[in-house]
Amino acid sequence: MGDDAGLSTVLFAMIAGAIRVSTPFLFVSLGECLTEKSGRINLGLEGTLVFGAMTGYAISYETGSPWLGVFVAGLAGTLFGAMHGYICKLPKVNDIAIGIAMMLFGTGLAFFFGKAYIQPAAPRLSSISLGDWSDNPQVRQALEVNPLFLIGIALAVLLWWGLKNTRLGLVIRTTGDSAPAALALGVNVDLVRFLTTSFGGFLAGVGGAFLSLYYPGSWTEGLSSGQGLMAVALVIFARWNPLACFGAALLFGAAGALGPALQSIGISRGYHFFNAAPYLMTLLIMIVSISPKRSLKGAPGELSITK
Template identity: 75%
Template sequence: MSETMPDSALITALIAMLGGAIRVSTPFMFVALGECLTEKSGRINLGLEGSLVLGAMVAYAGSFLTGNPWAGVFFAGCAGLVLGALHGFICKLPKVNDIAIGIAFMSFGTGLAFFFGKPYIQPQAPKLEAIHLGDWTGDPRLAQALEVNPLFFVGVALAVFMWWAFRNTRWGLVVRMTGDSAAAAKAMGVSVDLVRFIATAIGGFMAGIGGAFLSLYYPGSWNQGLSSGQGLMAVALVIFARWGPLRCILAALLFGAAGALGPSLQSVGISQGYYFFNAAPYILTLLIMIASARSKVAAREAPGELSITK
């Protein structure tokens, strides 16, 4: 009996980590894809953290007021779209620094969410329902781990579409050209400011949807500590994924698994060092930033117009 218990605990922990990785990775995925699109156009938007938090609040309020969680998801995307559009408009002005404006919008979006979200901390809003993919297994643990929200599949489909669009469409080519060389884009008659404005706005829309997942599914409530810096960590995730939409999925799952490490170990009775394991995503972010700073591959694949390449 003593020999089989460790194996059973290990399987339980791995199953819990699988389910946790899928759940935790979804907001990372949406923010990372939004930042990937923005950076492909040659702009950095650190303000997606504000879009994520504001999206979470607006989604919860929208779901509570309409009784429809999918309406909340749409409103969250629109809130992120507005912040992204404002960021894109201001950044096209002369002598404006993308990074400074992004930090300002991070604080602005978070502040708006905290101010307008106070009435929605206590009320219970309708939540997004999961798709039960593991009921056929007969294993309650596996069935719970394979409860996947539809937004996860939307994010995967979006990543595949972005990967295809960057390679096979005129719009994708224009975005990549704008991000690699503004001078070349202007020579081809492309409005660099317009492309970056649209890319930044759409990136904000995606981040807002990521926030909707946080408040309407996992953890499934609205409070002021909901994000825990996931919007900022997604910037490191994009660098780690080397600006590839499909690699953003894998990177998001890696971050999700790191975030699920602490709860997974706790589920099998390992509580010692719990807070250290909960810090795994932040440690991973630090390690990725250090490794990326020294990576020649990441430097080669970075869009040429980004501030980090100059």
């Protein structure tokens, strides 16, 4: 009986943790998926995520409105995405190198301006209880979700449908698969990539605001722990499919929640090893993804990593 109770505790803790931890992964991966669908890679989303976390927290603290913080964090992310998009359209510029530079720039800027907001407590985002139907407190806790998680699900479905069934989606896919073909159809390739990179930055900024305003719910310089970079691996694992990005984000979230879930039932030995689960998963995904039989299958043809 005790083993069953412990197992259910771990299960519900992992469900709750997966929902919380997956949300930033979901937003960043959807933004990167859209960006890569247009034929560009943005490795700078780690810096955008961190800067979005700092900006959202600062705005929430100064104005008392966490949702305004989320919106401004998205705008800050848009600015970073636009910078990346503009620089990458210049001749003989490598988008991977620019992404690394933007990552360092974003994190450095966030650490510089965020020093004053490490101690103060900003108003946090509220949650929606989807488990009121249950008398089990573990179920109720597991189903405490933030509205951004639900927005992320809707956005994944919308992007999947839009890329597949709309003219705009066709333009983005054509631009990513073959720039000459897009140019022949009269598409402004640079503009499409600029806009998708900017919107990808917006989503990464929103994902960062979730980190600082909901879970973990504070601003510190070590807040992201590489989630922006892991999201790039997640997109490859999801084979550039927004719906698969949602599933992969939940998987990464569950891996990240494994350590705290085991600790909740008193298993503390190897705790730090279980905390490393998302990073080990990222490594395994990259190894599997670059196998000779599956190497970048489904990747847009214009990505620099396919050439």
